[in-house]
Amino acid sequence: MTTKTTRKTIAPQDRIFVGLDTPDIERAAALAKSLAGAVGGIKIGKELFTAQGPDGVRLVAGGAPLFLDLKFHDIPNTVAGAVRAAVHLRPAILNVHASGGRAMMQAAAQAAREAAEDLGTERPKVIGVTVLTSLDARDLEEVGQRGPAGEQVLRLARLTQDSGLDGVVCSPREIEALRRACGPDFLLVVPGIRPSWSTSDDQKRVMTPEEAVAAGADHLVISRPIIAADDPLAAAQRIAGDLSGALID
Numbered sequence: 001m002t003t004k005t006t007r008k009t010i011a012p013q014d015r016i017f018v019g020l021d022t023p024d025i026e027r028a029a030a031l032a033k034s035l036a037g038a039v040g041g042i043k044i045g046k047e048l049f050t051a052q053g054p055d056g057v058r059l060v061a062g063g064a065p066l067f068l069d070l071k072f073h074d075i076p077n078t079v080a081g082a083v084r085a086a087v088h089l090r091p092a093i094l095n096v097h098a099s100g101g102r103a104m105m106q107a108a109a110q111a112a113r114e115a116a117e118d119l120g121t122e123r124p125k126v127i128g129v130t131v132l133t134s135l136d137a138r139d140l141e142e143v144g145q146r147g148p149a150g151e152q153v154l155r156l157a158r159l160t161q162d163s164g165l166d167g168v169v170c171s172p173r174e175i176e177a178l179r180r181a182c183g184p185d186f187l188l189v190v191p192g193i194r195p196s197w198s199t200s201d202d203q204k205r206v207m208t209p210e211e212a213v214a215a216g217a218d219h220l221v222i223s224r225p226i227i228a229a230d231d232p233l234a235a236a237q238r239i240a241g242d243l244s245g246a247l248i249d
């Protein structure tokens with residue numbers, strides 16, 4: 001069942017975190033500046049972080065809402081330390097791999113809480129990456145995970161919620177099942193978003209922005225359809241325009 005949603009009154013563009021997937025700090029900073037107001041926040045991931053480090057993140061993010069996408073996946077003690085360090089960058093959201101397990105996710109949640117308290121800042125939302133949107137059932141089988149992808153996502157989302165995290169990263173295909181299973185307040189952050197006018201690239205479990213929001217996504221993570229467009233601002237505005245149609249009955 002697909003339901004049109006006015007569940008949360010968020011302006012369409014505010015749902016979008018634009019992924020600044022580039023190692024080039026000047027390009028990233030220019031994109032962040034030109035897209036301010038046209039998107040709700042920016043997502044900085046492994047490419048920019050590895051090339052430019054924490055100072056690069058601070059410079060590019062400025063005061064914009066930041067999703068720090070470093071997908072931590074390690075033993076609990078190491079992930080807790082990484083989360084504590086990440087909180088210094090004041091992210092609104094940060095993520096770990098749910099497949100790191102219960103103890104790792106509990107350690108991440110506790111570290112975020114304690115570090116935010118120590119710094120006197122707002123605690124970032126900590127979310128678990130379920131099954132990467134670039135994987136399908138055959139890919140899962142190859143790495144020995146039980147599919148289909150939707151079932152594995154549900155299993156990991158339940159574990160994530162049980163471990164005290166705020167939500168998950170999932171593909172748009174799983175949104176409706178996760179809303180039913182995890183409730184309205186569980187944060188669903190959704191990459192694998194492809195407007196009808198763009199190409200899928202390496203993403204396998206995709207939907208359009210309108211479909212994802214209508215299904216119940218909180219935030220959409222979109223990179224190439226915006227940043228690789230000839231005019232990134234126009235692309236972001238076009239997506240926000242398409243979303244308005246999905247949000248208004």
Ligand SMILES: O=C(O)c1cc(=O)[nH]c(=O)n1[C@@H]1O[C@H](COP(=O)(O)O)[C@@H](O)[C@H]1O
Pocket residue numbers: 019021045069071095129131132133134169170191192193201203221222223224225
């Ligand atoms: O955690 C993520 O953000 C993430 C999880 C996932 O399963 N799939 C996924 O694509 N992402 C990120 O979302 C962004 C999607 O980029 P585009 O495919 O170019 O829109 C990339 O920065 C990915 O690193």
